[in-house]
Amino acid sequence: MLTLALLFIPAFFGLMMFLSSDLSKKLAWVGSLLNAAVAIGAAVAVSYGKTEMLEFDGGNIAPLGAHFALSINATSILMVLLNACLLPFIVHVASKHEMRNESAFLSLILFMSSAMMGAFLANDSFLFYICYEAALVPIYFIILQWSTAENKSKIVLKFFVYTLFASLFMLFSLLYVRQFADSFLISDMIAAGSKLSQHEQVWVFAGFFIAFAVKIPIFPFHTWQPNTYKAAPTAGTMLLAAVMLKMATYGLLRITMPMVPAGAANADWAMWLCVISIIYASFVALNQTSFKLLIAYSSIAHVGMIALGILANGNTAYEGALIEMVSHGAIAVGLFFIADMIESRVGHDHFNKLGGLREKHPAFAFLFFVIVMASVALPVTSGFVGEFLLLQSVGSHNIVMALLAGLTVVFGAVYMLRAFQSTMLGKHNTELAFAEMTASEKMVLTILVIITIAIGVYPGMLLDVVHKGLQLTGI
Amino acid sequence: MKELLLTALLGIGVLVLDILNLKKYVLPFILLALATLVGFIAADWGTVETPFGQTMLVYENGANLALGVFAVVLFFWFILSSSYFKQHEGKTDLYALVVFSFCGAGLLASFGNMAMLFLGVEILSIPVYVLAASKKHDLASNESGFKYFILGSVASAILLFGITLVYGATGSFDLAVISNFIQDEKDASIIMNVGITMILVGFLFKISAAPFHIWTPDVYQGAPTWITAFMSTIVKAAAMVALFKLFTGPFQFYVEANGYTIGVIAAVTLIASNTAALWQTDVKRMLAYSSISHAGFLLSTIIGNASLLSLLFYLLTYSIAGIIAFGVIKETQTIGENPLKGLYRRNGVLAFAFTAALLSMAGIPPFSGFIAKYFVIAQLIEAKYFALVVVMIITSAIGAFYYLRASLNVYQHIENAGRIVLTPLVKWTYILLTALLVLLTVAAGYMHNL
Numbered sequence: 055m056l057t058l059a060l061l062f063i064p065a066f067f068g069l070m071m072f073l074s075s076d077l078s079k080k081l082a083w084v085g086s087l088l089n090a091a092v093a094i095g096a097a098v099a100v101s102y103g104k105t106e107m108l109e110f111d112g113g114n115i116a117p118l119g120a121h122f123a124l125s126i127n128a129t130s131i132l133m134v135l136l137n138a139c140l141l142p143f144i145v146h147v148a149s150k151h152e153m154r155n156e157s158a159f160l161s162l163i164l165f166m167s168s169a170m171m172g173a174f175l176a177n178d179s180f181l182f183y184i185c186y187e188a189a190l191v192p193i194y195f196i197i198l199q200w201s202t203a204e205n206k207s208k209i210v211l212k213f214f215v216y217t218l219f220a221s222l223f224m225l226f227s228l229l230y231v232r233q234f235a236d237s238f239l240i241s242d243m244i245a246a247g248s249k250l251s252q253h254e255q256v257w258v259f260a261g262f263f264i265a266f267a268v269k270i271p272i273f274p275f276h277t278w279q280p281n282t283y284k285a286a287p288t289a290g291t292m293l294l295a296a297v298m299l300k301m302a303t304y305g306l307l308r309i310t311m312p313m314v315p316a317g318a319a320n321a322d323w324a325m326w327l328c329v330i331s332i333i334y335a336s337f338v339a340l341n342q343t344s345f346k347l348l349i350a351y352s353s354i355a356h357v358g359m360i361a362l363g364i365l366a367n368g369n370t371a372y373e374g375a376l377i378e379m380v381s382h383g384a385i386a387v388g389l390f391f392i393a394d395m396i397e398s399r400v401g402h403d404h405f406n407k408l409g410g411l412r413e414k415h416p417a418f419a420f421l422f423f424v425i426v427m428a429s430v431a432l433p434v435t436s437g438f439v440g441e442f443l444l445l446q447s448v449g450s451h452n453i454v455m456a457l458l459a460g461l462t463v464v465f466g467a468v469y470m471l472r473a474f475q476s477t478m479l480g481k482h483n484t485e486l487a488f489a490e491m492t493a494s495e496k497m498v499l500t501i502l503v504i505i506t507i508a509i510g511v512y513p514g515m516l517l518d519v520v521h522k523g524l525q526l527t528g529i
Numbered sequence: 530m531k532e533l534l535l536t537a538l539l540g541i542g543v544l545v546l547d548i549l550n551l552k553k554y555v556l557p558f559i560l561l562a563l564a565t566l567v568g569f570i571a572a573d574w575g576t577v578e579t580p581f582g583q584t585m586l587v588y589e590n591g592a593n594l595a596l597g598v599f600a601v602v603l604f605f606w607f608i609l610s611s612s613y614f615k616q617h618e619g620k621t622d623l624y625a626l627v628v629f630s631f632c633g634a635g636l637l638a639s640f641g642n643m644a645m646l647f648l649g650v651e652i653l654s655i656p657v658y659v660l661a662a663s664k665k666h667d668l669a670s671n672e673s674g675f676k677y678f679i680l681g682s683v684a685s686a687i688l689l690f691g692i693t694l695v696y697g698a699t700g701s702f703d704l705a706v707i708s709n710f711i712q713d714e715k716d717a718s719i720i721m722n723v724g725i726t727m728i729l730v731g732f733l734f735k736i737s738a739a740p741f742h743i744w745t746p747d748v749y750q751g752a753p754t755w756i757t758a759f760m761s762t763i764v765k766a767a768a769m770v771a772l773f774k775l776f777t778g779p780f781q782f783y784v785e786a787n788g789y790t791i792g793v794i795a796a797v798t799l800i801a802s803n804t805a806a807l808w809q810t811d812v813k814r815m816l817a818y819s820s821i822s823h824a825g826f827l828l829s830t831i832i833g834n835a836s837l838l839s840l841l842f843y844l845l846t847y848s849i850a851g852i853i854a855f856g857v858i859k860e861t862q863t864i865g866e867n868p869l870k871g872l873y874r875r876n877g878v879l880a881f882a883f884t885a886a887l888l889s890m891a892g893i894p895p896f897s898g899f900i901a902k903y904f905v906i907a908q909l910i911e912a913k914y915f916a917l918v919v920v921m922i923i924t925s926a927i928g929a930f931y932y933l934r935a936s937l938n939v940y941q942h943i944e945n946a947g948r949i950v951l952t953p954l955v956k957w958t959y960i961l962l963t964a965l966l967v968l969l970t971v972a973a974g975y976m977h978n979l
Contacts, residue, residue: 115973115974115975118900118903118973118974119907122974169895183894184894184895184899184970185894187893187894187895187899188894188895190893191888191893191895194933195884198937198940199873199940207937207938207940207941210937211930211933211934211937214929214933215926215929215930215933218891218893218926218929219926219929222922222925222926223922225906225922226918226919226922229906229907229910229918230910232907232910233910233911
């Protein structure tokens with residue numbers, strides 16, 4: 055029942071907002087907080103070994119050969135937590151700015167969260183596919199209606215068609231495996247997929263990888279991403295960067311790796327693409343002056359690392375990938391939140407035109423600094439745990455890859471610290487009217503900082519839930 | 530039987546209301562009759578009725594369901610088109626023609642005899658020739674009607690020729706007798722094969738599949754928009770149901786022998802229409818090409834061993850999306866240059882419904898167009914037509930591109946947008962239809978209970 059609640063709470067509140075637009079802000083808050091509470095409840099239930107509430111199967115839907123089956127298990131619990139717990143922050147950002155037709159905006163955000171929750175909860179690959187695609191529709195409207203970018207139509211068209219086209223390859227792979235499976239249930243599909251010949255598995259894997267590589271994104275499929283991140287309103291960017299792309303890494307981890315193990319074992323080409331992606335994105339990030347674009351490219355580097363770790367398939371990769379996905383989500387929300395704060399105050403996000411903010415705003419500087427440190431994977435922050443575990447498993451697969459991919463930490467330190475320096479340090483730009491942080495902004499950043507440090511100091515908090523889940527339900 | 534009587538009498542009744550000078554009651558009268566029709570279908574569910582001898586018309590579940598789908602689509606068509614016909618002086622004539630055409634669609638859903646098939650095709654088409662040319666002072670409309678009439682009659686002639694050849698080979702118009710004949714003979718004669726091919730050609734024209742699709746863009750563009758909506762939904766759906774009944778029934782052996790050829794026709798239809806649609810600047814013309822591309826999907830249902838249910842599901846979702854899209858075009862037609870640009874400023878409901886309709890046509894979940902396409906593709910994969918599936922997937926992506934491009938236009942910012950005001954009934958019908966596009970996805974899961 056918890057799974058059903060998680061799936062339908064945001065959608066229900068989203069629908070309510072359509073009907074009573076005066077109450078939209080309150081409804082969005084209640085819906086997102088309620089959902090976060092239920093998700094935390096589910097995590098507690100898993101860690102206490104209570105799984106009765108966490109499975110739901112609506113039975114076989116004969117004409118589709120699919121099940122309406124949801125489950126919370128070792129892999130999905132952290133993603134569910136991530137999606138549900140970040141939603142209140144995103145609602146906060148969304149309701150911070152004055153905008154026209156706010157109730158529609160908020161309800162689209164909740165619908166999108168619901169669709170992504172569906173992808174994380176799905177215990178059936180067909181349901182996963184539907185939710186994976188359905189999440190595109192709200193973000194399409196969000197960018198189209200509320201973006202201020204000049205060429206938003208072009209950007210959103212590229213984004214949509216690109217990801218849709220790639221997803222069709224995944225559909226083809228799913229349908230191919232489905233011929234040999236009893237149903238679309240992920241367990242059935244895994245049983246059928248792992249029996250395919252190696253040749254078939256390589257092709258099925260390729261279909262999945264193309265679909266996920268566009269969404270993650272991995273070089274050379276990334277070209278939609280930076281512009282889309284920059285064009286989308288901040289709440290939309292947060293949804294994209296913090297949660298949406300995790301659907302792809304989650305799908306890789308949950309469906310593709312177990313379904314076609316032989317295909318995944320012969321995927322050095324895909325791993326090299328990830329390595330190129332990491333290095334390339336780091337280099338491009340070095341040359342950015344726009345803070346949002348900088349975060350977008352650094353995001354490509356970080357998620358490239360997650361994909362690389364998953365493909366390396368080592369013992370620690372599984373844990374590392376999950377931790378890094380959560381950590382990247384929290385950090386991305388934090389960074390985009392800061393970018394939004396800067397942009398809404400000075401009207402642009404070019405950090406080289408700022409400077410010396412620390413003198414006047416020491417608290418802001420401190421919170422910013424911690425999030426930057428988490429992003430460059432300094433020990434005791436959440437970024438370190440994830441990247442360390444990932445690099446370790448990549449290293450045991452191929453040491454050259456690990457060395458090359460490890461460069462990202464060095465580059466990351468360079469460009470993130472440069473961005474920090476030119477905003478916060480140096481001479482104070484007296485012409486700059488930079489308003490004080492509001493209490494709510496302070497609170498949001500403080501909570502995010504606490505989360506990143508808590509995970510960094512005691513990752514066991516999350517890993518225990520994963521381990522418990524593994525004992526109870528398997529992957 | 531009573532379904533057929535009801536529709537035929539409805540057409541006459543509409544004309545009588547005109548004579549009695551009760552024009553303003555026409556629309557409620559039609560809507561009530563269509564609702565009664567759906568009620569009759571529900572009451573007859575599970576029974577088999579064969580009026581006029583054993584096999585002239587056969588009302589079984591499949592036929593009833595198809596008729597129900599047509600009736601539902603027509604019901605919404607009448608509601609949405611009401612504002613257009615309100616200003617039209619000859620509105621009752623046009624309504625009567627539409628109802629007569631619908632009567633033909635009813636025959637095509639339930640025929641059991643080649644004679645009835647031909648009657649159905651003609652009763653379906655002839656009113657539409659008139660309707661297409663019903664804007665008497667508009668050159669484009671006249672051209673459209675004339676083109677449709679000439680080409681449509683040639684297609685009907687070819688169809689009729691095919692029917693006679695099949696009659697020559699088997700000695701009967703009766704589908705059951707033809708089926709038995711084929712089963713006994715095993716080896717079909719050349720006359721039989723030529724006859725069936727000609728029937729297929731006639732229908733390919735009617736559903737506008739390649740290589741007989743060239744007429745579609747011109748006719749769709751020239752005809753009054755609501756008539757285009759009618760042509761691209763109910764007329765096409767009825768022809769497709771008849772085609773499906775023939776080629777998964779008595780002529781199944783033909784499909785088994787020539788499945789590959791039909792697959793190629795479907796693939797060519799998909800490629801030709803989608804690549805042509807990319808270059809269209811006129812939305813109505815683009816939708817005409819999109820209608821052709823849907824014919825490619827529809828045609829593949831006969832080689833994929835699809836069930837009638839999945840075909841009807843496809844037809845229903847496509848028809849709903851079609852009447853929304855054409856309806857929105859009609860609502861904006863009076864706005865000069867580039868009428869869809871900035872539609873969201875003029876009317877949010879129309880903009881949203883239009884986008885949802887196009888996304889559904891593109892086959893994007895959670896809209897039911899995705900499930901409809903999925904049914905077709907899944908059955909083709911089971912039947913091992915991988916190449917056709919690849920063509921479908923690639924052309925779907927092309928399709929997504931031009932559908933989205935059209936819907937992006939709707940969200941362009943414009944200054945001084947005049948509002949478009951809809952009556953509450955029309956507004957809520959658009960909302961209901963848009964909701965249906967999503968709800969049908971859920972309903973697809975329960976289709977097997979029928």
